[in-house]
Amino acid sequence: MDKVCIVGAGSSGLTACQVLGERGIPFDCFEKGSMIGGNWRYENDNGTSSAYRSLHINSARKLMSYKAFPMPEDYPDYPSHWQVAKYFDEYARRFGLTERITFNAEVVAVEPDGDGWRVTVEDAGGKRRTESYRAVLVANGHHWKPRWPEPPFPGAEEYEGEQMHVHHYREPEVLAGKRVLILGIGNSAVDVAVESSRIAEKTFLAMRRSAYVIPKFLGGKPIDEAAPPASTYLPMSVRRFFFNRLLKTTVGEMTDYGLQKPDHKLLEAHPTVSSELLPRIGHGDITVKPNIERFTGGRRVRFVDGSEEEVDLTIYCTGYEIAFPFLDEKVFASRDNRMPLYKRAVSVENPGLYFIGFIQPLGPIMPLAEAQSEWIADLLAGRAALPSPAEMREEIAAYEEWMRKRFVASKRHTIEVDFYPYMREIRRERKRSRSAQPA
Numbered sequence: 001m002d003k004v005c006i007v008g009a010g011s012s013g014l015t016a017c018q019v020l021g022e023r024g025i026p027f028d029c030f031e032k033g034s035m036i037g038g039n040w041r042y043e044n045d046n047g048t049s050s051a052y053r054s055l056h057i058n059s060a061r062k063l064m065s066y067k068a069f070p071m072p073e074d075y076p077d078y079p080s081h082w083q084v085a086k087y088f089d090e091y092a093r094r095f096g097l098t099e100r101i102t103f104n105a106e107v108v109a110v111e112p113d114g115d116g117w118r119v120t121v122e123d124a125g126g127k128r129r130t131e132s133y134r135a136v137l138v139a140n141g142h143h144w145k146p147r148w149p150e151p152p153f154p155g156a157e158e159y160e161g162e163q164m165h166v167h168h169y170r171e172p173e174v175l176a177g178k179r180v181l182i183l184g185i186g187n188s189a190v191d192v193a194v195e196s197s198r199i200a201e202k203t204f205l206a207m208r209r210s211a212y213v214i215p216k217f218l219g220g221k222p223i224d225e226a227a228p229p230a231s232t233y234l235p236m237s238v239r240r241f242f243f244n245r246l247l248k249t250t251v252g253e254m255t256d257y258g259l260q261k262p263d264h265k266l267l268e269a270h271p272t273v274s275s276e277l278l279p280r281i282g283h284g285d286i287t288v289k290p291n292i293e294r295f296t297g298g299r300r301v302r303f304v305d306g307s308e309e310e311v312d313l314t315i316y317c318t319g320y321e322i323a324f325p326f327l328d329e330k331v332f333a334s335r336d337n338r339m340p341l342y343k344r345a346v347s348v349e350n351p352g353l354y355f356i357g358f359i360q361p362l363g364p365i366m367p368l369a370e371a372q373s374e375w376i377a378d379l380l381a382g383r384a385a386l387p388s389p390a391e392m393r394e395e396i397a398a399y400e401e402w403m404r405k406r407f408v409a410s411k412r413h414t415i416e417v418d419f420y421p422y423m424r425e426i427r428r429e430r431k432r433s434r435s436a437q438p439a
Helices: 009-021 081-094 187-199 227-232 236-250 277-281 366-381 389-406 418-431
Strands: 004-007 027-030 105-113 114-123 128-133 135-138 162-163 178-183 202-206 287-289 293-299 302-303 306-310 311-315 352-355 361-364 417-418
Touching: 004 105, 004 128, 004 187, 009 027, 081 277, 081 418, 105 128, 114 135, 135 162, 162 293, 178 306, 187 202, 187 277, 202 361, 227 352, 277 293, 366 418, 417 418
Parallel strands: 004 027, 004 135, 135 352, 162 311, 178 202, 178 311, 202 287, 361 417
Antiparallel strands: 105 114, 114 128, 293 302, 302 306
16 A cells, blocks of 8 residues: 556556655556557557657657656657667656556456555556556556547448548558548548658548648747746747737648638647648648538538548547446546646546646647656655645646637647646646646
């Protein structure tokens, strides 16, 4: 009961290990696969990685690094997944983490057990063992369970072409010589569309609603380094005004490229970052379409504007479900991707149950997962405390109300945070007096 359990050794689980290790808080970390790195480990044998061969990060190297161990200076501004995985390996070696992680060990059950938690783990041979812990830090990620169109498009079962979720996309060779339809306008969708436009016979990019496509560089700097942290103290309306002007000056209107006018304001949806999509559309290498209406037989696809196309391969870039197969829904459930957690990390109803990295920041996630881990380590060590359950529930309700006002209603926008404001929130929590309710 002195130990803490960490579920997963991806980017969030790793920083939790490092922080707890540095604080001298004993822990066990269980990783389903045989390697660290989670989603960033290409072809990870834990079966949950969504990385494709050409994937690069969409947050600048300097901002995405862990505070405790910055990325190498010789890395490019936007490293590839290969480089990110190597960075994790070096990080683990630097802090001696690998030998403290139990690999090929899947957590199959996490259950309340008096004042602590009972965790059941299954090894590669199917053998199970159960141990008790004072707390559990869940870090199994939220980009591993594909979310398919709901409900399926009419005629999808009879469609004779190939259908796949982008989660299973790995190599561009599957696109070569085909008529390819990509559904979605998120970062994975535009990456695959650009890749397809170079080797497919024809590439269509369909979407339910349009988006603002933001370049990776502005003025020679990565986009998320363009605005100083101090600017995040300004009202959103002011920030949006200046960002809109900057975007119009450097990129123009989305309609200039054949995209529909977005039905929302800038920053009311998670940004789509690409320096290649708009020129490929402008060159005619990608044809923009509205949403799918139905599959009409054979390999025909009809869109909501009445047009039809012959399509060999349809790739759904429709997001992911947040899931915890090891938690009973009576303990914690993420219905419709909602995460009712205090400050996006603490379960109110289940003391000792914490979640690391279940946020979708406008900016990089890794430093925020590191900050969450430091805060939770403070709670575990008694250096900080939580407010009353009533206050925590009030904060959760306020956050959800902020989400409704700030973002387009979507299962994609249920765990959004702004990078710098959220970092400041965590810092304030770390200073909360110990006279408040203990963790």
